[in-house]
Amino acid sequence: MLESAAVSTADTAAAPAPEARQSALGQIWTGLTRSPAGFIGSLLVLAIVLFSFVGPLLIDQHNPTDVSKIWLSPSAEHWLGTQYEGKDTFKILVNSGAEPIWVGALAAVMAVFVAVTLGSIAGYFRGRIDSILLQLTDVTVTIPQFLLMLAVVAFFENIPPWGIALVVGSTMWAFLFRSIRAQVMSLKEREFVEAARLQDLGAARIVFREILPNMAGFIFVNFVIAVNQAIYAIVGLYVLGLMPSGTPNWGLMIHISWRDNFYLNPTTLPYVIAPLVMIVLFTIGLVTMGRGLDQALNPRLRER
């Protein structure tokens, strides 16, 4: 091995270009800004979140009932016209976004947290715990989600928003559990996991530091989808008029328009179209943002 010094540099000569070390936030930012669609999506989500959470603080909350102004068309004074009590539709819209968004996000966080934790445990350890959890999801996926929600909401009157989040989240975790479990099962057979086992890193570290980061994009995309589904579910419950009509809410707006036969009265259209547009824009924003996040979290895609 005398010539080793000379030969051994053969494959070490081409050192990779030193890459500026980026913080995690910086990486996510570059990932989001790299794909124009992802960037626009993020802006859209951010705009709607600001509109719904900061907006109510900025507008004049005084919005009295005025019987002389029922169902007015849009004007400079009332940007989206007025509703059936003569209240300003735009002000109601500003106040309506917060609840669906935070309840949806809470439901998605719960569902994703449960699915990721249980899915990783089941996929990594297999055995008894895996079969028990699998049986549990078999049962869960056979329950029609919306019917369960209807039953729970009808049974518990005046259910608080976090209760809705709990119900929605508990019906959503099973499908994600299955895909996480399948991915963990496949990833744990990879050689780098075996290498980590040889380093005696411990099961928790292997699952959460070695395996899960490889699925980060997948988990985020699923989180985004879960937020979406949860918002649909909550808005759906309001549209059907099953929820207490206290706080203003996108679903409640649609419900009221429906109750007041909006399809017979063109001047009521802004009151139903405005929340629909918000929901559609939020959905599009979330999905495109999810794609951008997928890129941001994958080191291989990050390079390009």
Place this chain on the structure above:
Amino acid sequence: MSDVPTRGPETAGSEPLLKLSGLEQVFDTGKGEVPAVGGVDLEVRPGKVLCLVGESGCGKTTTARAAAGLTKPTGGTVAFRGKDVSRMSSAERLAYRRAVQFIHQDPYAALNPTRTVFSTLTAGLRRHKQVRSKAEAREKAGELLRLVDLTPPESYLDSYPHQLSGGQRQRVNVARSLAMNPELLICDESTSMLDVSIRVSLLNTLGKLRDELDVGFLFITHDLAVAKYFAWDGEIAVMYLGKVVEHGPTPEVIGNPQHPYTKALIGAVCEPDPDLARANRAASELRSADIPSLTALPSGCAFHPRCPAYEPGLCDDAEPPLIRFGGRPAAPGAAGGRRLACHVVSRDHGRSPSDDPAESALGSGSPRGAAWSA
């Protein structure tokens, strides 16, 4: 590694680091039981190399995985420093787990794509509290990279695996295993996926570790040239269908192969001299190129359907045991000199001990080659 762990006084080579005794691994598949490894006895000593060669599917990797503790053998024992691995206390098992490191074949799959080189190298160190601060961890990771000739380390520490070439990745794999201060490295075809020029330089790096850190190697390869280059001071064990058929010091096995299967392997190495090539080919012409299925092993010697030295009635009747071969005393430090599992060669060698064993084996040829030592 600045702090090479102080090893016991037995480092001299008296006690084997790793001892496989009658190792068997039977895989239970849907189509029946597959005996991937059928009784392997081998030893690795500190600072020495044992090369396991053979064609695909002969059980090399299965043997290596069992030796590394990645799979539980269905029969026989793996002993580390004289202790049966399956009967170790959890503390002893922990020590074994760290002392015996395994380097995978595929440098692409063995590194986590989401972690930087620094993070990969120091995961074990941080977990086992061998470094206290991030600065110390970087320092240590730099040392490891220097050990495997990746310099300057700073330009690699923050890279992701996909930014490195195959050779660089395999060096990172080696560096990671060195972080545990291993006494034995098990390399499973670790150089076979690299370009030839890079292969040599990685072998040189590994050789440096062997010589300087006194690391023992169980080196799996299908490439006799690699075995010859890396294990010249060590031993070679040739496997065929789950058994060792020939085992001995490298220069003897390569220079004077006895088993017909070893001869065939050596004859298959590309030889630039056409005269030599012709002679090699003539000497090692196999009767068949088909490898028998592990689920339906041939009777007697498993090599007899392909063996050029096959003698009916002898070779297909009983398994040849893996026995000491040749009158010469064992090479110093080697387990037991040469061992061979072939009826024909052993018989002829016994008949005419004065002859060159290679000549006699060729002349009378019907070896039954598989090593049935179980």
